[in-house]
Amino acid sequence: MSSTRRLPMDLAYLQNPRGTAQWDKYTLCIEGQRIFLHSGEFHTFRLPVPDLWLDIFQKMVAAGLNGVSIYIHWGLTNPAPGVLDFDDWRDLQQIFKAAEQASIFIVLRPGPYINAETTAGGLKRAPNECCRHRRVLDATMPDQISDGRSLIAVQVDNEYTQSPIQHAKYFAQLEATYRSNGIVVPLTYNDPGEGRNVINGTGAVDIYGVDACPQGFNCSSPTTWGPVVTNYHSYHEEVNPSTPWYMPEFQGGSSDTWGGPGYDACEVITGPDFRDVFYKQNWASNVKMTSYYMFYGGTNWGGIAAPVVYSSYDYGGSLRENRALPPKFDELKRQGLFLRSSPEFRKTDWIGDSSTGVLVTSTNDAIFVALLRNIDTGAQFVIVRQANSTSTSNIAFNLTLSTSAGTLTIPRTLSSGIQLNCRQSKVVLADYTFGNLVHSNKLLYSTAAVLFAGSIGGIDTVFLYGDTNQGHEFAFSSGSSQPTTVAFAPGFKTSLQVVSSPKSTAGPLVLWADTQTASTFFAPAVPTGAATFTNYWQFGTNETVLVGGPMLVRNATVSGSCLALRGDLNASTLLTLMVPASVSAVSWNGADVPVRGVCGAAALPGAKLLEGQLGFSLGRGSISVPALAGWRFKDSLPEVQSGFDDANWTVADHTTTNITTKPLFGDGRVLYGCDYGFCENIVLWRGHFNGTGCETSVNLTINGGTAFGASVFLNDVFLGTTNSSASVEQINTLYSFLTVRPRLGQTMLLQLFRMIWVTTSPPMAGRRAAGRGLHTGLHTERSPRGILGFQLNSGNFTTWKVQGKLGGYTNYPDKVGGVLNEGGLFDEREGWHLPGFDTFSWAPRALSSGLPNGTASVGLFVTTLSLIWKNTRWHTETRPVHTTWTAGHIPLSWTIQTNHYELYTSMYYFRPDIPLLVQSVLPPMRHVQICTTPHRNILGWHRNRITRTFLIK
Incomplete structure (x- = not known):
């Protein structure tokens, strides 16, 4: 399996003696180890089914994230003065339980104000903070990292100003409440832009951060970009250089408004190329704590939404509203696994960039270069992009930089140079150490990207990749040996290749693949059971395996000679594994998978490459999707009737x-x-x-x-x-x-x-x-x-x-x-939409018939359905009792598009979408709590006819 290096720390500069979550000017430090906080936003109140939260957290971890940012909605948990509601899906312990099962840390953001495009920004009707906040603190105090749990930071309010003085005193009062009630983790803040709020003086927090959404929220022209922000580093050095550079909300997608182009466009504007350029620009600014808003958006059910958004809160995030993985997930995973694999990157000094003068020169003035260096190890990270970050041109260049082998101009053997195609950014490495400190295996330089670096089965391994239409070159060495240079010209073979096989455990294993192939690989943490954070990468375990092929790998365990994998498929695929030599048997979701050695691969000391086949089918006999028939109807506007x-x-x-x-x-x-x-x-x-x-x-x-x-x-x-x-x-x-x-x-x-x-x-x-x-x-x-x-x-x-x-x-x-x-509405007040309400006596009426008599009114159409789901272990992870039904739509064709509709599914209300203001008139059943046990699921369909004529097909 894997063993990743733990670099020494200078503890003298750490702040926060109160707990085991500390920090200095570089990073947050947990249990004496630096972490690059790589996090994503998830609102549990937009997916009110706790059984599904583990799915979100597991996908975060699979993408290489180690943190999740969680808002707590004040209006939902404190509905009236003196009334606190932390029952059912509002129970905070269910969040911590799921996060710890997935092995991810939590940054809690309890408000009072949260924004989040939610009603009144999450505020309650009659504010009275103390009672509610103390309940939140009582519920979270035992879950702090100081007690061996997952909470590593708490944000104070959100998007506020420090002046006038009453604002600062309000912040100070909140902070005093946190501290007096046992919160010892760092207190953070999310400034809505470079506002310099609560950094110093009354109300100052421990770790200050900036909210940044550089592409804005207009998805109408998804290929039109604004430029990267270039002053992030200078701003940080000016206002808070003694703490880590933190971005609590960096753009991970975009909200869509009424009449907007839809969330597919929002996914494009913040797609893989955006992440490649803008996220690496943050790295170039020496950001070491970041969270993407949103990782998963969810659904605006009931009255949750602010009026500026509609029922979907898909956000074009790393997961779509139906929890599917879009293409941008792969780019996040490539970045996440690199950050996880690169402990030297956690402590870097910003040396300079093209605007200030930098010790790296380029042969092309259209290139912008930033240089970061680890002062302890000498590792260098040269982050390059086009000087015009919005450019769609293809450019090539060479770089000249100082290395441990002297000043080099790279690439040295490729005439194609280093290439950036369209909107692209790269991290060029120099003196990058990987694997075990004892062996000192090193990339002298690399124009290729690192997907994974570590030690598997005692072998120091680095997995490099690059685009097939570009050239790539790297040089690696082991100990005092002379560097070996490897180059791949444009058009190279698209598959996994073993570039270098070690003769002993002291030598490096170098793997190479094209970007598409590399994107199919996962590196799940393998628990060892030897520490408090058993399943947490870097803390409870540094053991891993490489798994290529599946759509998703959720987790991996090794027991004796058997590797057990759990995950999801969307197609039949070749399974490729890099595992310890002791592994001889493999299972996928509990079913045995025959494996063999990879053809042509040399024998490795302590590890081996295996391959097998994972089959996939739609399982026609395993899922029965019911027809929506047998509708019954009742008028729901008796208020207009006489009497x-x-x-x-x-x-x-x-x-x-x-x-x-x-x-x-x-x-x-x-x-x-x-x-x-x-x-x-x-x-x-x-x-x-x-x-x-x-x-x-x-x-x-x-x-x-x-x-x-x-x-x-x-x-x-x-x-x-x-x-x-x-x-x-x-x-x-x-x-x-x-x-x-x-x-x-x-x-x-x-x-x-x-x-x-x-x-x-x-x-x-x-x-x-x-x-x-x-x-x-x-x-x-x-x-x-x-x-x-x-x-x-x-x-x-x-x-x-x-x-x-x-x-x-x-x-x-x-x-x-x-x-x-x-x-x-009358039917809501009478409970017609609730599970168990008897509608048998209602008049049968086809949904396509619409409301009776062609008059303006409100009516409720109701049907019941049973969803039959036979779990098929081979194809996908076994689902919880509550699952998401994403197979069905109720398509509508409107003759006059000024109708409103609402949908109730097993009690939950999905707010209206208005055809005049939303492009799509297909109301999806988003994240409905459909029971897979033998219960009746009630589907209620409101028709609010506010014009005279319409047709439902």
């Missing part, structure tokens, strides 16, 4: 509000949903007035957040619908009574059925809005949701009543989905 009793509705008679924006017109009554306990999802209003015969219209100003809709009825007559846009959150509309005239003495009901997307919690000043990257003023999150103005052309309303989610903020019955899951 409907609203006696139990809340009387809306407030005349004051804490919301900064006051009513625009009316009679002084405040008609804001949050003032009556109904902030999220669908809210219904009823305005009573006595007819005089003179009323001909009503003027309403409605605020529901961007992309909201509101339908208005007079008694049972539909007056019309107001639809906002992706940029408008408030609309004034005059509704005419031409089709129904009130009569003298008649009691009239103006009924407003409002689609509302975001709660409104009082924020603190100076932070960013729920749209990432935008600074806002004092009252952004206090934008009112409701009716800001109401006026009949003649006369006045006698009574206003409001109804939202059943139980409001304290007595809502859905304790699993939580406070943001449901809205105020």
Whole structure:
């Protein structure tokens, strides 16, 4: 297996004597070892199925990440004053359990404010931080690295400013709360840009970081780039040179807005080439702590989303919303395995770059060069890119640099030079040591990339790779021997090759492959059971094997002579292994795999190369996807029917509000949903007035957040619908009574059925809005949701009543989905969407028939389904009880695309997408909690017809 070097540390400069998580100007240090914190963001509240979190964490580790950044949503865990909810999927211990099972460290970001394009930035309706924060601290204090657990840092708030002084004191108060409640790990901060906040003075944190999304959030032109940011190093040296250079949120994808191009485009704009250039530019700036926002985005179910985003939060991340691996995952894995394999890279000094003068020269002025050097070992990392980072040209050059063998111009034998094709960056290595310190095997230089470096079966191994349309050259040596130079001209063979086979364990094994082949390899940690962090790479184990071929390798164990692998396939593949010589048997997901020695490979001392075949089929008999048939229907808008009793509705008679924006017109009554306990999802209003015969219209100003809709009825007559846009959150509309005239003495009901997307919690000043990257003023999150103005052309309303989610903020019955899951529709208040509700007596009605009578209304279509899943161990890892059903869509064809739809699946509510504002009109069943045990799964489909005609196919 593998043994990676542990370099000595100068402990005199480490900060934080309180715990075992320490730091100096270079890196974070865990258990006395430096780490390059390589992390990704994951919001567990956007995947409320704890059984699936391990899948996300395992994919992070497979990509070479060692950390995960976790937001805790305040509004979900503290729904009302004095009410704390850490039950079910909100239980923090389930996060730590899954992370430790996958062997990944946690940076916890508990807010209070988180942004994350979530409702009110994660703030709750009535802020009272102390109680909730102490509960979070009580739950996480035992999980710190100082107690042998996975928590290595806690972020203080998010995207805030240090001035005026009240802000700094607020930070100091939060920090004092953390420390007084037993938090000993470093306290960090995420500055929204180069704002110099909380680095020094009152409220200063331990490790300061910068939030950076250099490509922005417009995916409409995914091949159009902005340039790399070139001042990261100088900024860090100016403001906080004594701590590691940290980027808590570096761009890993992009949010998409209403009317945007969709997340496929967002994946492209932050795709493999973006990661190659921009992530390595961060390396060139000597960044040693980074987290990618997002690694996995998830789904905006219920009322989680801010109004600027729709139901998908795919983000174009390293995992797609269905948890599939996109091409950019491979680039992240190539970088992650290199960082994991390169302990010398963890302690480097920035020597210079092309803008300041550097001890590396290029034959091409179109190249930008940065030089990092490990002052202890002399290892050099020359990071090259095009000077114009947006260029799509192909360029070639040679580099001249100083090495332990003297000044060299490389490549020395290739006429093609070093090549950058289009948008590409490379790390050229010099005096790079790999494997065991005793053997001192070294790459004198390499223009090829390192996928893996370590020791397997006692053999020092380096795995190099490069693109087939480029030339690559490297020179390696062992001990005092003369360097051996190897060159591959463009067009080389595309397969794994053994470049050098050692005669003894002191010699190096050099493997070579093209980039595509190298990308199929994984290096899973093999637990040894000898340390506290048994499965954690670098801490509990430095043992590994190389596994090539599968789509994903989740983990590996060695027992005696048997190597047991678990992972996933998407095609039949050749399995290639580099394993200790003691391994003679291999299994894949519990099934034996016949293996043999790789044809033509020389015998190796202590290790061997094996190959076998992994077969794959779709398993037609193993998965039964049910047809969505047998639909039943019931009307869900009885409020417009004569005789409907609203006696139990809340009387809306407030005349004051804490919301900064006051009513625009009316009679002084405040008609804001949050003032009556109904902030999220669908809210219904009823305005009573006595007819005089003179009323001909009503003027309403409605605020529901961007992309909201509101339908208005007079008694049972539909007056019309107001639809906002992706940029408008408030609309004034005059509704005419031409089709129904009130009569003298008649009691009239103006009924407003409002689609509302975001709660409104009082924020603190100076932070960013729920749209990432935008600074806002004092009252952004206090934008009112409701009716800001109401006026009949003649006369006045006698009574206003409001109804939202059943139980409001304290007595809502859905304790699993939580406070943001449901809205105020009649079927939601009656529980029609919940598992176990009997709909047998409902009228059968085909989904394609639409709503009855062609009138504007709301209806609920319901069907049940049973998902039959027979696990096939050979093809894929056995799934947990709850799985993601990604096979089905309900395709819709609209004649008038101003309809709204909502989807309930086994209780969880998937918020509306609006065809006018979202390119796709296919509502996917995203991450639905479908039970694979013999239970009925309820599929509920709301139709909110706010225009007269439509067709469902």
